[in-house]
Amino acid sequence: MAVNSKKRAEWLIAQLNLEREMNLADIGARLTKEKPGYGLVMAVGAARLHAFEPEPEAFAEIEASKPERTTLYNAAVGKPGKATFYAHQIGSLSSVFKFSEACARYLNKGFWTKREVTEIPMTLVALDEVKGFPRLDFLKMDVQGAELDVMKGGEHTLSEAVMVVPEVRFYQMYEGEPTWAELDTELRRQGFVLHKFLHQKSVLLGSRRWKQFKPKSGSQLLDGDAVYIRNMEEPENMSDFQLKALAVMAETVAESHDLCAFCLTLLQDRGAIASHVLGHYMGRVPAEVLRAAEPKPESAPDAAATETEA
Incomplete structure (x- = not known):
């Protein structure tokens, strides 16, 4: 019987016997207990x-709370140099790019443009230039259009990463915001390929009858969280640790059980994990992703016995 995700993750991590702790980064998300x-x-x-917190007072407050297993950096990551941060009253819309009023009108989100926006000057640094920052194994980012700048400035930091989860925009919300196509091209240039989407957000367009539609029936794609993984076409170029890290992140973040099994197969072939791990893992994955076991064929009657009876 499959076990719940927490127990399955704990079991998997124990079986993999990681050589060191993984380094994860979440850029653009306020620190909370729920990760x-x-x-x-x-x-x-x-x-x-x-994690990063550029605002001095917020940095001091978070640092004083001593978040468990977290290293905090007093910096803002992006395209190096001076920038203006447009702090929107709706925090999730804040960005280093100016919000597009034309986009808000089309998406039937006029109230977005009526909220206060405070312009805050700041200095951005490239991810590779953050003092004391380690090479990452995993990166999640939600920086409202600045994901491309983070990637361009973090090539060294991400040179051994196995998974990147960016928010990708299907419809541009900000003036001068890079397209998803540009971000995808940069991720592929650095050796990552699109694996799956964790979710996609659509909005309901306005019309004289828009209130007759169900709230979540909108058709216009807006954005979503995509999962990019290290290109696996030449797995011999990946270290044992990278394969173990990808197996863990496939199980916990992407919920891609087949990708986890793929990594475990490679590790087993290398002799890097015990031979029982893959089979035992398959016994723990959710039943809904597995084929039903085929019934064993009934044994054919013994020919000699049949002849005797006749």
Whole structure:
């Protein structure tokens, strides 16, 4: 019988016997006790989270609370140099790009443009230039259009990473915001390929009858969280640790059980894990992703016995 995701993750991490703790980063998310997916990895002591808070007072407040297994950096990551941060009253819309009023009108989100926006000057640094920052195994980012700049400035930091989860925009919300196509091209240039989407958000367009539609029936794609993984076409170029890290993140963040099994197969072939791990893992994955066991064929009657009876 399959076990729940927490127990399955704990069991998997124990079986993999990681050589070191993984380095994870979540750029653009306020620190909270609830950490999506990778919180399971941190909870069992298998990873450390690296987070950013550029505002001095907020940095001091978070640092004083001593978040568990977290290293905090007083910096803002993006395209190096001076920038203006447009702090929107709706925090999730804040960005270093100016909000597009034309976009808001089309998406039937006129109220977005009526909220206060405060312009805050700041200095951005490239991810590779952050003092003391380690090479990452995993990166999640939600920086409202600045994901491309983060990637361009973090090539060294991400040179051994196995998974990147960016928010990708299907419809541009900000003036001068890079397209998803540009971000995808940069991710592929750095050796990552699109694996899956964790979710996609659509909005309901306005019309004289828009209130007759169900709220979640909108058709216009807006954005979503995509999962990019290290290109696996030449797995011999990946270290044992990278394969183990990808197996863990596939299980916990992407919920891609087939990808986890793929990594475990490679590790087993290398003799890097015990031979029973893959089989035992398959006994723990959710039943709904597995084929039903085929019934064994009934034994054919013994020919000699049949002749005797006749």
